[in-house]
Every structure is written in structure tokens, then in C-alpha cells.
Amino acid sequence: MTHVDEAIRRALSPDDLRAYDALSRDQNLLQQAVGAFQSQNRQLAFAGWLLGFALFAISIFGFWRFALASDIRQMLIWGAVGGMAMMGLGLVKLWFWMEMQKNAVVREIKRLELQISVLLATR
Secondary structure (H helix, E strand, C coil), X not given: CCHHHHHHHHHCCHHHXXXXXXXXXXXXXXXXXXXXXXXXXXXXXXXXXXXXXXXXXXXXXXXXXXXXXXXHHHHHHHHHHHHHHHHHHHHHHHHHHHHHHHHHHHHHHHHHHHHHHHHHHCC
């Protein structure tokens, strides 16, 4: 640890020290995913997961119908349905990963705010 880290730890109250330690710990992938459901946008995260499951089911159904299609026109239609549903699923997953990244950035900003407030208080 650096001199600044030690000064911050000495200046923090026990409650603030626990909060600082909780913010300082890196989260694994599962903790980040669960954290997305504990943020202010948890309803949107649940809706995104439900949409993802629905799009996955639609894509499986579309590809299954594609495999059973009897003519080229039906194959094109069901292949397009399955492909578009998979692309939509990819977009939902991309949005969720961006949400997890946003939460990680917010945690880091909160940690920095705590450090700055402690440094200013010790002056």
C-alpha cells in the first residue's frame, strides 16, 4: 500500500472502512451479473433477461421450422426468423454486458469520491 492508502485507512471510521473495503474488492462475473439485478434499473434487467429467453426460444423454433421446411420460400422465411431472433438476442446480451460495465464504473467512482472526501477532511 502507498502512503495515501494508509492515510485514508487511518482517517476512516469503522463503518466507512467497511464500505471502502467493499467498494475496493474486485467482483467476479457472477457477482457483477447479480449486481445488475440489485441496481436502480433492476426491472429493466429482468425485462432484458425475459426478452433474451423469449428471443432464444423464437430462434430455436425458427431454426426447427427451417429444418422441417419443404420448399425454399419457407426455408428462407424461417431461417430469417431464426437469424433475426439470434441477432436480437446478441443485442440484448450486449446491452446487459454494458450495464454490468456501467455498474463497475459507478463503483469505482464511488470509491474515488470516498477517497477524495477523506483526503479533504484530513487537511
